[in-house]
Amino acid sequence: MSAVASASFRVRVGDADAIMDATSFVRFEGVRKSYDGKQFVVDDLNLAVRKGEFLTMLGPSGSGKTTSLMMLGGFEAPTFGHIFLDDEPVERLPPEKRNIGFVFQNYALFPHMTVAENVAFPLRYRGIKGRAAAGRIAKALAMVHLGHLGERKPSQLSGGQQQRVALARALVFDPTLVLMDEPLGALDKQLREHMQVEIKQLQRMLGITMVYVTHDQGEALTMSDRIAVFNDGRIQQLATPEVLYEQPANRFVAGFIGENNLIPAHVTRIENGTAVMALGDGTILRAPAATATRSSGASTLAIRPERFFVDTGDTPETNRLSGTVSELFYLGDHLRIAVDVGAEKPIVARIPALQRLPLACGDTIALRCHVHDCRLLEA
Amino acid sequence: MPEMGLPHYAGTRERVTRFALIAGVTLVLAFLVAPLFIVVPLSFNNDPFFSFPIHTYSLRWFRDFFSNTRWIAALENSVVTAVFTTVIASTLGTMAALGLARPNFPCRRAVMALLISPMIVPIVIVAVGDYLLFGFFGLTNTRTGLVLAHTALAAPFVVITVSATLSTYDPVLTRAARSLGASPLAAFRRVTLPVILPGVVAGAVFAFATSFDEVVVALFMTSAEQRTLPVQMFSGIRDQINPTIMAAATLLLALSTALFVTVAWLSARARRVKT
Numbered sequence: 052m053s054a055v056a057s058a059s060f061r062v063r064v065g066d067a068d069a070i071m072d073a074t075s076f077v078r079f080e081g082v083r084k085s086y087d088g089k090q091f092v093v094d095d096l097n098l099a100v101r102k103g104e105f106l107t108m109l110g111p112s113g114s115g116k117t118t119s120l121m122m123l124g125g126f127e128a129p130t131f132g133h134i135f136l137d138d139e140p141v142e143r144l145p146p147e148k149r150n151i152g153f154v155f156q157n158y159a160l161f162p163h164m165t166v167a168e169n170v171a172f173p174l175r176y177r178g179i180k181g182r183a184a185a186g187r188i189a190k191a192l193a194m195v196h197l198g199h200l201g202e203r204k205p206s207q208l209s210g211g212q213q214q215r216v217a218l219a220r221a222l223v224f225d226p227t228l229v230l231m232d233e234p235l236g237a238l239d240k241q242l243r244e245h246m247q248v249e250i251k252q253l254q255r256m257l258g259i260t261m262v263y264v265t266h267d268q269g270e271a272l273t274m275s276d277r278i279a280v281f282n283d284g285r286i287q288q289l290a291t292p293e294v295l296y297e298q299p300a301n302r303f304v305a306g307f308i309g310e311n312n313l314i315p316a317h318v319t320r321i322e323n324g325t326a327v328m329a330l331g332d333g334t335i336l337r338a339p340a341a342t343a344t345r346s347s348g349a350s351t352l353a354i355r356p357e358r359f360f361v362d363t364g365d366t367p368e369t370n371r372l373s374g375t376v377s378e379l380f381y382l383g384d385h386l387r388i389a390v391d392v393g394a395e396k397p398i399v400a401r402i403p404a405l406q407r408l409p410l411a412c413g414d415t416i417a418l419r420c421h422v423h424d425c426r427l428l429e430a
Numbered sequence: 431m432p433e434m435g436l437p438h439y440a441g442t443r444e445r446v447t448r449f450a451l452i453a454g455v456t457l458v459l460a461f462l463v464a465p466l467f468i469v470v471p472l473s474f475n476n477d478p479f480f481s482f483p484i485h486t487y488s489l490r491w492f493r494d495f496f497s498n499t500r501w502i503a504a505l506e507n508s509v510v511t512a513v514f515t516t517v518i519a520s521t522l523g524t525m526a527a528l529g530l531a532r533p534n535f536p537c538r539r540a541v542m543a544l545l546i547s548p549m550i551v552p553i554v555i556v557a558v559g560d561y562l563l564f565g566f567f568g569l570t571n572t573r574t575g576l577v578l579a580h581t582a583l584a585a586p587f588v589v590i591t592v593s594a595t596l597s598t599y600d601p602v603l604t605r606a607a608r609s610l611g612a613s614p615l616a617a618f619r620r621v622t623l624p625v626i627l628p629g630v631v632a633g634a635v636f637a638f639a640t641s642f643d644e645v646v647v648a649l650f651m652t653s654a655e656q657r658t659l660p661v662q663m664f665s666g667i668r669d670q671i672n673p674t675i676m677a678a679a680t681l682l683l684a685l686s687t688a689l690f691v692t693v694a695w696l697s698a699r700a701r702r703v704k705t
Contacts, residue, residue, distance in 0.1 A: 126605055146608040153609035159602045163624045172620075176611030220610065 075099035075135075076260050077123065077228065082132035084118055092118050094284040096132070100262060102227075105254050107263045109271040110281030111307075117232060119281075120264045124230050125149050136228065147176070152221030152229040152259075156236055158213045160205040166192070166216050167201035173224040191223040192216075194253065211242045218250070222257065229254075231263045235270065247273050268308050272296070280304050302428050305353040314352040314394045318427075326427055328352065332393025336370045338425035351428045356387070358424040359400035361408055366419055372398060373417040379410060390416055466683065473676035480673070491677035501678065504662035508642055511573060511658060515580040515641035520634040522581070523588025528622075530589070531596040542589075549586045556583070557650040564651065571653040579651055580641040587640060588633030595629025628696045635689045642685070 077100035084093040093115040100106045108116035121127040123134060125146035133140050141149060160169050167188055174184045192198045195215035205213055214234060221229055231250075235243045251274045254261045265271055271278045272292040280287045280295065280303070288300040299305035306313060316328040316336060326340040328350070338352055362369075374392035385404050389397040400418055402408060410416065436448055476486040495501045526545055530538055548556060560579045561570060569575030603625065607617035623630070645660035652661060659678060666675045 124605075124609060126608075145613075146605070147611045147613055149609075150611075151609060153606065155602050155606055157600070157602065159600065159606035161603060161607070161621055161625075172607070172612075173610035176616070224611070 076102040076104075076137060077262065078133075078135040078138075079119070079123075080133045080135070082119070082122065082129045082134060084115075084122060084127065085130045091130075092284050093122070093129075096284075096286065098279060098286065098289065100260060102260055103258050105251065105261045105263065105274055105276045107265060107271040107275040107278045108281055109265060109268060109278050109307075111266055114281035115284040116264045116266075116279075116281040120230055120232055120262060123262060124151060124153050150224075150226055150228075152224070152226035154217050154221045154229070154231040154234045156233045158205075158217040158234075160213055160216055160220075162205055164204075165201065166197065166203050166205065166208070169205065169216055170201075170220045170223050172220065177224055179224075187223055191219040194222070195219045195249075210238055211246065214238065214246060218253070222253070222259075226259065228260045228262070231261065233265055234263075235265075235267075243270070244273075250274065272308070280307060282307070297426075299353065299426065299428070302351055302353075305351075305426065305428060310356050310399065312352075312354045312356065312396075312398050313428075314354065314396075314398070316350055316352045316427075318348055318350050325422065326350075328427075330393045331395075334372060334393050336372075336425065337422045338370075338427040339423060341427055353426045353428055354398075354420055354424065356399045357385075357401045358420045359398070359402070359418045360420070361402060361406065361416060362419045368422050369419040370422060370425060371417055371419050373415065374398070376410060376412050376414045376416055379412050386410065388416075390418060392418075469676055469679045470683070472673060473680040475673060475676075478673060480671070480676075491673045492681075494672075494674045495677045495681070498674065500657075501659075501662060501674065504657050504659045507573070507652075507656055508659040511576050511580060511656075512638050512641040514573075514577045515584050516634050516638040518577065519581045519584035519637040520588050520630060523585040523633055523637070524592050524626075524630050526585070527589050527592035527596055530593060531599075542593075545589050546586045548583050553583075553646045557647040560647060561650040570651055571656065573656050576648060576651045576656055576658075579647045580644060583644065583647065584637035584640040587636035588630070591633035591636065592626060592629045595626045599626055628699070631696050632693045635693045639686055639689055643682070 077098075079096045079098040082093060082096040083091050085091045092113075096115075096119055098119075108119060110116045118127060122129050123136075125141070125144060125148075129142060134142055136149065136151075146153075161172065164172070170188045170191055171184055174180075174187060179187060188201070189198065192201055195218050197212060197215050197219065200208065200212065205216065208216065214237075217234070234250075235246050238246065247270055263271075263274065272295075275292060277289060277291055278295055279289045282303050288295060288304045290298075290300075295304060295308050299308060299311075302313060305311045314330070314336075316330060318326050318328045320327050321340050324340050325337050328336050328338070330336065336352060372390070372392045374390040374397075376388050377391050377397050378387075378389035380387040381404075383404065386402045386408070388400050388402060388410065390400060391397050398418065402410075436444055440448075471482075471484055472480055473491055474487045474489070475481075475484045476488040476490065477484070529535060530542055535541070556579075560575075560582075564570045564575045564579070569578065599622070603621050604617050607621040608614070612620060643660060644658075645664055648658045648661045649664065652658065657665075659682065663675050663678055666672060666678075
């Protein structure tokens, strides 16, 4: 992790390190999974989830995140490696013996049972009957604001309500671990954002450990304590949302989380922890050098669109990129512009609308950004 | 029906074509149900011959049917055989369909074709084959033999109807049940089976009807003791022409109709549950 991060950041990183020392509740150790014996969908997965943590597995489809979740839930067996739940190996334990709450993508409510019967289902296998069961069911349904719909059939509910029933059913038996596989994928945007907050609140209130799978990075950033970014069957980076956004470990993470300008650059030298590099057209740029940065060679510079500003004065400690505006979109709160500079692709920048710049396509413009907002990655 | 469901811009040619279509379909449907209009009225005819017009109606042939021990024994044989066939074929057929629905089932098409083959192989061939094979095991002229032969004929219907229902069944439901604490068997009993039940019941009805109507295999496999209703009717027509056969036919028809109405009602109900 970069030592040049701002002070507020260093505190955050420190917090994360402190939690990392606590005992893990779920542990993947060298887990690999292959269906055909040739290609590994999950390759060397090592991951520890802490008690009470909200951990998200984020990645594009086919990155291995769902397979990892299914192995934890007991629906797939690892080809190699071990999975521990509360320090007990669980590879040989069938799903029904793991006591894990699971919320599936399309809710998987039992269509022939009422809402109350759906929620009662897990209680039956835990010997909870009669009045005790009724109390639990009422409490679980009230928790997801569906107390009045117990007698309905799932088909009579809206998508959002079905999602809540699935949640109540996965929580009613007080599991210590809850897994969710893209549970909000089928909901519209507004409802999805509402449910994100609600699930997060429930998780905090009940103190349960949650492993959540999604391909929606906004969802992951909103809800998670930590995010494991998956690609090609491997974890690319495991960190808090802030660290992922500010200090992506590689090009994949930098491009996947939020928007980023990934500029190919050539490091020419390192001066006092600052790497100096040149673009194709000779523009000199500076960025904090990572510990692994070699003093010369090809690399990638990542700069977020919102970190650019337009400044005619010569601000110290900044990089300057000038070029012509090739695209311009007015988006209410900001202007989104593409600027052709000396790099392969145009640079995308978000300029706050309150600057009221009289910009038009074809204008020449100088974009600036602070050196500490630039991140140097391997090529 | 001046419009006959045609759009307002239809010309003479379209009208003529449409009329021909309706007339053709009506003829085909009439041809299909015509035998019923002969059999059912004749079973209520008071005269002991198969002749129209009918002068007086009576229930004497039904009375005759229910007072004749041969007919009653045949009915009993048919019902018992059909019930056993239904139970065995439904169980085996459902299990086969469940197995075939698994994503990693090897040679699915070949196994499916093999299971369905009794529907395609000419029934006389099946009957002769069964006769020779069962003779070897001493199963000819036994009710067990007849039930086994009928099960082979009836099971394909169950495999087909249950497979059709399973194709709309979301296997994640089973996973959900398992994650909530149900063993594989409990998940099947409390989630899978109730959801696919309309398919199983439809298959069972077809299985029952298959066994109850079947005459060729039954002719080969039964002696007077296990004689089923269709066999009794067949020999009745050969030996002595008697309107009691018409009463038996009407009873068979009523039962089949009741069964298929049940299936239609069940599948309509299943559709309502799903949406």
